[in-house]
Amino acid sequence: MNVTEYIASGILESYVMGAVSDQERREVECLSSIYPDIRRELDQLSEVLEDYALSHSVEPPASLRSKILSQIEFKEPEKPETIVRPLPVDVPATTGLAFRMSWVVAASMGLLLLLFSFFLLSQLRSNQRTLASIRTSNDRMQAEIRQLREKKNQTDQLLAVVRQPGTRTLKLQGNEKAPNGNMLIFWNSNTQQVAVQVQSMPPLPADKQYQLWSMVDGKPVDAGVFDGSTSSDQIQRLNRQVGRADAFAITIEKRGGSPTPTLSTLLAMAPVNA
Amino acid sequence: MKRQSSLVSESVLIEKLTQRDQQAFQWLYDQYSPALYGVVLRIVRDDEQAADLLQDIFVKIWKNLDAYDASKGRLFTWMLNIARNTAIDSLRSRKTQPFAAIRTDEDNVHIVDRQHNTEQPNPDHIGVKEVVSQLRPERKQLIDLVYFGGYTHEEAAEELNLPLGTVKTRVRAALQELKQLFKS
Numbered sequence: 001m002n003v004t005e006y007i008a009s010g011i012l013e014s015y016v017m018g019a020v021s022d023q024e025r026r027e028v029e030c031l032s033s034i035y036p037d038i039r040r041e042l043d044q045l046s047e048v049l050e051d052y053a054l055s056h057s058v059e060p061p062a063s064l065r066s067k068i069l070s071q072i073e074f075k076e077p078e079k080p081e082t083i084v085r086p087l088p089v090d091v092p093a094t095t096g097l098a099f100r101m102s103w104v105v106a107a108s109m110g111l112l113l114l115l116f117s118f119f120l121l122s123q124l125r126s127n128q129r130t131l132a133s134i135r136t137s138n139d140r141m142q143a144e145i146r147q148l149r150e151k152k153n154q155t156d157q158l159l160a161v162v163r164q165p166g167t168r169t170l171k172l173q174g175n176e177k178a179p180n181g182n183m184l185i186f187w188n189s190n191t192q193q194v195a196v197q198v199q200s201m202p203p204l205p206a207d208k209q210y211q212l213w214s215m216v217d218g219k220p221v222d223a224g225v226f227d228g229s230t231s232s233d234q235i236q237r238l239n240r241q242v243g244r245a246d247a248f249a250i251t252i253e254k255r256g257g258s259p260t261p262t263l264s265t266l267l268a269m270a271p272v273n274a
Numbered sequence: 275m276k277r278q279s280s281l282v283s284e285s286v287l288i289e290k291l292t293q294r295d296q297q298a299f300q301w302l303y304d305q306y307s308p309a310l311y312g313v314v315l316r317i318v319r320d321d322e323q324a325a326d327l328l329q330d331i332f333v334k335i336w337k338n339l340d341a342y343d344a345s346k347g348r349l350f351t352w353m354l355n356i357a358r359n360t361a362i363d364s365l366r367s368r369k370t371q372p373f374a375a376i377r378t379d380e381d382n383v384h385i386v387d388r389q390h391n392t393e394q395p396n397p398d399h400i401g402v403k404e405v406v407s408q409l410r411p412e413r414k415q416l417i418d419l420v421y422f423g424g425y426t427h428e429e430a431a432e433e434l435n436l437p438l439g440t441v442k443t444r445v446r447a448a449l450q451e452l453k454q455l456f457k458s
Contacts, residue, residue, distance in 0.1 A: 010442050010443065010445065010446035013445050013446045013449045013450075014427065014442070014445065016351075016449070017417075017420045017421050017445060017449075018355065018358065018359070018420075018421070018424070019420050019425070019426055019427055019445075029346060032346075033345065033346075042347070043347070043348070044453060045449055045453070046347055046348060046351040047348075047456075048449055048452045048453045048456060049351070049354065049421070049449075050309075050348070050350050050351060050354065051402050051405075051452070051456050052402075052406060052417070052421070052452060053309050053310075053312065053313050053354050054309050054312075054402050055402040055403045055405070055406040056309070056312040056313060056315075056316050057308035057309045057311075057312040058308060058311050058312040058315050059307075059308050059311070060307050060308065060311040060324075060325065060328055061321075061325055064307075064325055064328060064329070065303060065304075065307070067329060068303065068328070068329050068332045068333070069296075069299075069300070069303070071329065071333055072299065072332070072333065072336050073294075074294050074295070074296040074299070075293065075294035075295070
């Protein structure tokens with residue numbers, strides 16, 4: 001707000017001359033209460049008009065003085081309490097109204113507050129619902145990710161085995177003792193490593209394991225043990241070196257394996273096609 | 275310029291007045307009635323009507339004393355505004371070509387002025403009158419039209435055949451000139 005410009009605009013002159021709109025009048029009164037410079041200019045201009053009015057002074061008729069004095073009610077100089085007396089009459093009326101008004105205001109504030117809390121509560125509830133459903137779907141996705149990761153590990157292991165040059169894949173079908181038996185053997189004669197992938201084999205009691213045998217010159221050689229009840233597609237590397245094999249065979253043995261195969265539990269056998 | 279009351283005595287006066295003190299009111303009347311009467315007479319241009327209006331004005335002042343706010347302006351200015359508004363309102367309600375006399379009959383204006391100003395000269399105000407007479411005529415004419423005639427700037431512009439901007443500038447110039455004149 002540029003006070004100097006405002007003063008120079010002429011609005012203060014118009015104000016003291018009574019030639020402003022109500023809005024301008026309020027504006028001048030407001031600004032003059034804020035800016036001392038405007039207040040000062042306004043006072044000076046008022047004094048100018050006071051002097052101007054004084055310059056037009058005319059003594060009124062002498063009879064007018066008593067006439068006017070007779071129309072005006074004066075208070076006799078009295079004790080303060082009698083002056084105060086009319087006040088209590090006025091006060092209850094105004095406070096009564098003010099009291100009622102404040103109740104109305106308080107009640108509507110309370111109502112507003114109540115409505116607002118309902119609004120907040122419903123917001124909170126819908127947020128909680130959304131959060132719960134997001135949490136569920138998040139759990140589901142994490143489970144899926146876990147599964148996928150497992151699957152990927154298995155695939156990686158499988159690929160690592162299969163990729164090595166010289167790895168041969170043999171498919172073993174179960175005989176009449178395990179009609180649904182079905183598994184793969186990966187064997188690399190260069191690295192002498194052997195691994196199995198159980199696709200479906202009969203479940204075994206806890207104290208039993210499957211044992212793989214490599215047939216070398218008609219004699220079975222221990223090629224390691226593996227579990228049958230692991231999740232399908234898992235590759236199990238066997239910790240025996242197999243340099244030569246004419247065929248592979250599977251028997252059920254006690255946990256840890258046996259030095260010689262129990263022929264009665266022979267489940268599958270497949271020749272290695274050289 | 276000799277002011278009629280200092281701020282201190284004015285605040286004392288107001289306090290006494292709000293206590294509805296008769297002496298204070300008498301002092302107020304003696305002090306300000308010539309100025310208020312002069313303004314009213316200047317507006318309505320009729321002795322009898324001006325006397326009636328002066329009664330109304332003092333009753334109004336008395337009744338509205340509680341509404342007076344010293345922070346918004348001086349008491350005299352406040353009273354002047356009541357006097358001026360009351361007189362202008364009365365003039366307008368009469369509807370008998372209210373401003374015709376002021377506007378056109380310049381001779382009459384001077385007669386009235388001379389009549390009232392010379393009949394009962396007030397020694398206190400002679401200096402002021404001399405000062406005002408130094409004001410440029412076209413500025414004085416405009417001030418009188420707005421202040422005593424209750425003209426808005428638009429009405430004054432139409433009356434004097436001047437652009438509105440000129441009227442506004444001239445009102446400001448007139449008051450600033452008076453300010454300088456009263457100061458010296």
